[in-house]
Structure formats: C-alpha cells, structure tokens
Amino acid sequence: MKKPYSVSIILRTDKKGIDGKCPLNVQIRLNSKVLKLPAKQKVFPEEWDKKSKTCIGKGFGEINIFLKEIELKLEKFCMNKINNNQLLTIDIIKDYYNGINLNCFYTVFDKMFEIKSQKLKEPTIYKYNLLRKYLKEFKKQIDVVEVDLMFIERFEAFLRKKDVGKHGISNHHKNLDAIINLAIKHKLMIENPYINKEYKENSECLEFLTPDELESFSKIKLNHDSGLKLTKDRFLFSCLTGLRHSDINTLTIGDIDLKNRMITKEQIKTGRIVKVPLNTRAVLMVKKYGKGKDKDELLFPSVANQNDNMRLKTLAKTIELNKNLTFHVSRHTFGTMMVNYYQTPITIVKEMMGHTDISITAKYANVNTDIMKEAMRNKFKFKVS
Template identity: 25%
Template sequence: MKKLKVNFYLKGDKKNADGNIAIYAKIYLGNQYSTFSTSKYISKVRWEKTSNLRNPLRIDNEVSLKSYLESLEKSIIDKYTELQKDNSITEEITPLYLKNHCFNPNSEEKLTLLDIISKHNNYFKKQVLKGDRAKGSLEKYERMKDVISEYLQLKYKLKDIPFEKVNRQFVFGLDEYLRFERKHGGKSGLANNTTVKYIRNISSIVSHSKTMGLVSDNPFSIYDKSLNEVDTVYLTLEELKKIETKQISNRRLDVVRDIFLFSCYTSYAPVDVMNLRKGNYSLDSDLDSWIHTKRQKTGVKTNVLVIPPLKRIIEKYKDDPECTEENRLVPNRSNSNMNAYLKEIADLCGIEKNLTWYVGRHTFATTVALANNIPMEVISQIMGHKRITQTQHYAKLLDGTVKQHMKGLSENFI
C-alpha cells in the first residue's frame, strides 16, 4: 500500500479580487501526485505568519479555514482507505484516480490522447478569439492532432488511444515515425528540428492538461532530443538596398516588398505587422514618430522609433484604399503569399538566398541594429524577447563589426 500524503500550498498566480492567494492541495502517492484547487484564499502574510495555518489561531475565519482543510484532508484519506478495501477495483489507484473519486464520484470519463488535444485546442481557440494568442500557434496545435491521428492509424491501427497507455515506447516511437517515415514534400522523414518541435508541441499540450488536473503525469517530459542550431538567414546592407531601390511596377510585388522592408526596419514578426493599426503610430513630445505595440507571441512591449525608410512606407500607404478600410498601417497579406512573392523579388534583385518574411526580422537584428552599434539589450527589447539569449540567436555578428572592434584592439598591441 503506497503511502498517502496531502500538502496544502499557495498558488501565487491565482488571486481573488481582494488580493488573497488561492490555496491548492497536492495529493502524493509514492512518486506520483495530482493537484487541485481548494476554492479557498488567504493572504500570503497570514499564511506564512501562521506557519500554513498550523499555529494556534485566534481569527475566526482562519480557524474555520483550518478546520475546512483538515476535513478535506481527512476525506481524502478516508476515500483512499475505502478504495483500497474495494476488491472490485482492478486498476491502479493513482493520485488522479483518487482525486476524481473524491470530487467527481460519478465521473466515468476515461480521457484519450485525442481528447486531451481537443480540450487544449478548444481552450487555445478561445484565447485566440480574445486576442491573447496567435492564430498561427493554434494552427500548429491543430496540425499536431492530425500528426497523432496519422501515427495511431499507421503504427497501432487505432483511431485513438487511452491516455494511460501513452508510455515511453509510444513517445520514442513517435519520434522514430516522424524522423524516418512521415511523408512531407514527396519525401519520407522530417528533419531533426521539425521532429523535436512536434514532440515539444504535444508535450506542451499534455502539460496544460496536467496543470488543469486532467492528468497526473506528462509522459512526453522524458523526451530528451534537442534542436540543432541553424544559421540565421539575413540580408547584407547591399542586398537590403537592392530590394529597397529596385524599380517594381507590379503592385502585387511592390506591396510585398514594402511589407517585407517594414519588418526589416522594425523587427516585427508577420503577425505583429498585420496587427498594426494607425492608432499604434504616434508622435512623442519631441515630435519624433513611434510605433507602440506588444509582441503577440510574448506580450512584451516593443516600441520602435520610426526611421526615414520606415516613415516613407507608412506615408506611402496613408491613404491607400486597402489600408483605410481597416485603419491599417500597411496592406494585409498572408504569410504564405508573402513568402511566395518574396522568392520572385529575390530573383528580380539577383539575391541567392531563401527570402522569407522572417528574414526581415533577422535582417533588423544584424544589418540594421547590431552593425550600427545598437546594444544587445536594446535590440532584445525592440524584438520583444524575454531573454537576451533569444536575441543572440538572431543577432549574428557581421564581418564588418568584428573588423571594427578588432582594429581598435590591434592598436593596443603595436
């Protein structure tokens, strides 16, 4: 019989209108656990001062709260004892099983892996509709559901699988399937980074279910493969100027060129460019122009000073019918259309690089910012990164910058 333990703790990110913090419980059975909310709140100061309500109490509501938690703990212990004596139970009694029998005694729900993905994606869809998450991220998770369905059908001949059956063999079997067998672009097998990202995505989905108390464990957390570092593609100053000065009479390509340059001079990712409206554009007290917004992916404020080439683009589309209807700074284009047309622009300009919309973001970090001695910390803030290590991935040192610094160094060793 596994030893049962119930711990109560404060969940700092869950507060009520009075600023009090939610009290959560954690049920331990051996090395497994499951968490749930007690629906009770207390101030952090009183929780610590009373040693988690273990000290003698004089405040009535705290006395009642302590009594409630003790009663809750006793009911869990009693239910565990009862289940242990029930000979009709053939499956393992896990913390999640115990929790469900304590608080959802009539629930017979057996979650499958696709159930868990659907619950996560439905919740994520609500976040997208509210504007808190990106539509592209939702598409990524919806694609994950298709990948899992294909894997189950081809390798297990199943339409779905009980979540409790997802084990180490399943996880690394998925890695093998993606890496060597999944069809993509007429070929069999995906690249390492694509494979790793897929499994990180399903792990993120299951982690959400664990947080919500739907499952007690994330079997994908054992996955230990890592991403290979990929060289960032960016434009040199010469290539950037080639695109900027190229005479293009075709409006379709001209608009795409301008939107791409917009990213080159702001560092904004595609979704952030398309979210911009004229209200994001304003003057400060010195009459300098700024774009004020937040990165949709990270929620970080990314205010950008409008430099001359960027201002020319904004002025160009100020009265454009495509922009005025929805109050946009630049016309609306999809990521796929942008990338297809950028390849045409690269050919027109004689640029032998795989030109995508994200190359504009990389170009800002290197050619526009780093090569002009903008500090890494400032670049990180503009790009909306939460950690400077993210910026270092984008901002590859240019030969000219290296030479500039090494020249100064060499003068000290004449």
C-alpha cells in the same frame, strides 16, 4: 495470471428512489480503485438476482441483453489496453464509457489544450490552433500509440514542405511537446518521444540579410504583381522596424506618430509596448501606404504568414539569394543590423524589439564570422611601432 480489473453490474440499494426502485450501475474495479457508472436503468430490489447479475421476471429480456453488452464492451476495452501495454486508469475507463475516445490523439490534444488555454494569451492560443490544423492536414486520424519519435520526424518533414520556416517548426515542436507532457501528467499517455528529440533553434544558424543583400532585395523590380509588391514592402518595413509578422498585420495608422517619427505598438505575441523610431525610408513607406487612411485603419493589408513566405521565396530567386527567406528573417535582420552594423547598445535594441530577456537580444551579437572579420578590418586599426 489474475486480471487487474473486473467489470460487473450491481444494484444500488443505497440509492433507492421514492418509487422504491433502485438504479443499476456498472462497477469497475481497477487494482485498488472502484468506479461506479450509471446504466440508466432502475428496478425494484426483488426484481434483481444478485448471483446471476440479471433482472428476473417477465419483460426484462431486452434490459438484460443491454446490461450484458455494456459489461462485455468494457471488458474488451480494458483487456485490449492491458494486452497492448497501454495506459489504463479509472479516468480513461470513465471517459470511454461516456463516449470520449482517448485512443484518439485529437481528443487528448483538445482536453489538454482546454486546460492550458486558461493561462495562455490570444497569440499563443492561435499557435496551438494552427498546430492542430497542421496535424489534421498531416494525418486526419491519429491514435495515441502512433505518437512516437518516427511520427514526430515525419511531421517535421511535413512542416518543412509547408515552408513554415525554422522558427515556425521549432514553435510547433515546443507546443506539441507541451501538450504531450501535460497528457502524461494526466495519465493519458505513457511516454514523450521528445525525450530523444532536440528541436530548439540553433542561434549559430540565425538567418538574416546583410546590408548589401537588403539593398538588392529593395531594388527588385516588379511589374504588375501586387501580391509580390505588397509582401516585398511589408518585409522591408519589418527589416526597418523589427516588428513581427503579427504586428505588421495589426499595425494601424494610430500606432504611428509621423511628427516624432515613432511607432508605439502593443506586441501581439507578448502584450508589451514597444517604441521604434522610424528612419527616412520607413517614413516614406508610411506615407505611401497610409495616405488617406483613418487612425483605426491598417497601414498594410493583412496577409497570411504562409502566403508571405511563399512570395518571399519567389522574390529571393530573382536576386539569386542563397538563403531560406521567411518573414521572420526580417526581424533577425533588424536585430543583427542594429547590434552589429550600427553598434546600437543591446539594452536599447532589447526595448525596441520587445524582448523580455536580454539574452534573447544578445544572440544577434556577432552571429556571423564575416561580421567579425569586417569589424577587425575596418574598426580595429592601430599602428605597429
């Protein structure tokens, strides 16, 4: 069977320099395409034997060994790719020759992220960087051929152990899927394991706290653990305002108008401006944490999402809450309360939560059969004649 590629050393007589010397190139033919790469050596035309592909004359022993090593190295690389049914393109060969190891998934990830990041906002860039960090924690070295469905499933199990929450797992899957798709487009990978993997969140399993659960949570007594107390208050404030974790972390005194009881904040994730009214409970929390602070200071001390989530698990145990409590549950709680318990029009809730599409807000309507039962018992009453 004829090889689809060939590797040879050639003399570029068409590139003769002022000194009369010509550069040596490595020429790779792959199917109908030709790639010429510099061997970083120059000789006079009469010092090159075209038939044997070697330099002739005295003093060329080391150069001939060097050229043969390059040729054999590229031959071996191409042969391994073909024998293992891996993708082989001119660009892949060029990157390999230049020391870029495209067998390494992290190299592929970084190249694709460099392309994607030009169109991404800071919060999304942060999420891709976090994904790469988690991948490195999961496995320090990853070959491209390893990234199959089993790899994806094992990585998901790793994320569950890290307790990043359903929403976090879904986001990491979405971003990894995007990187792999872009790699396939650039012919750096052959197939996407996500073809056989569903990772979108199921709205029927939306986690939120009921008013009774929220009240129980707010009454948790803490002695001297300032970390738990801070997370508890940050979570409650998010339940009362619908602000995301990133927005709680960046909320400044200047974003809050106590006189008019209103937060006006640019969302970190979307860049959209949201206006959220403050109820009495939220106002008291602002006064407590904002006392003596300037406009540019943060209302709450910043806390990593992972740390907040770990503390929330501890807090949930104290009230025997049988729910997977993560910080994002606070935002679900706000949306659910506004739509289902306080009958706030979805269009208004959409603006308060900064959603770009009303269908996102609509997922909070009747997310639980208990809510529907309560509505039928208490609000849908009439006499039968």
